Amino acid sequence: MPRQCHFTGKQVTFGNRITRSGAAVKSGGFGLKTSGIARRTFKPNLQKLSIVVDGKTVRANVSAKAIRMGLVVRPLKRKYGYTAQQKAASH
Numbered sequence: 001m002p003r004q005c006h007f008t009g010k011q012v013t014f015g016n017r018i019t020r021s022g023a024a025v026k027s028g029g030f031g032l033k034t035s036g037i038a039r040r041t042f043k044p045n046l047q048k049l050s051i052v053v054d055g056k057t058v059r060a061n062v063s064a065k066a067i068r069m070g071l072v073v074r075p076l077k078r079k080y081g082y083t084a085q086q087k088a089a090s091h
Helices: 064-069 084-090
Strands: 013-021 033-042 046-053 056-063
Touching: 046 064, 056 064
Parallel strands: none
Antiparallel strands: 013 033, 046 056
């Protein structure tokens, strides 16, 4: 399963980590010089949850933002006898 949100499509992105050395001009130096550039990754805040998709319970990676936005529908935790949803469906 890729590192990607089921709802928003957020995934790993890439960037650079830039290291600078030297003293700033205003403190008497000659300015900051780039002394190294290294690749880095930005990983999304993914949670593995049980969610309801098309009426079926599925495990999926979901971003924290999708959870906060209310895009995620969680399955019922327990089924003791009739649940409120089952009662409403039968009437």
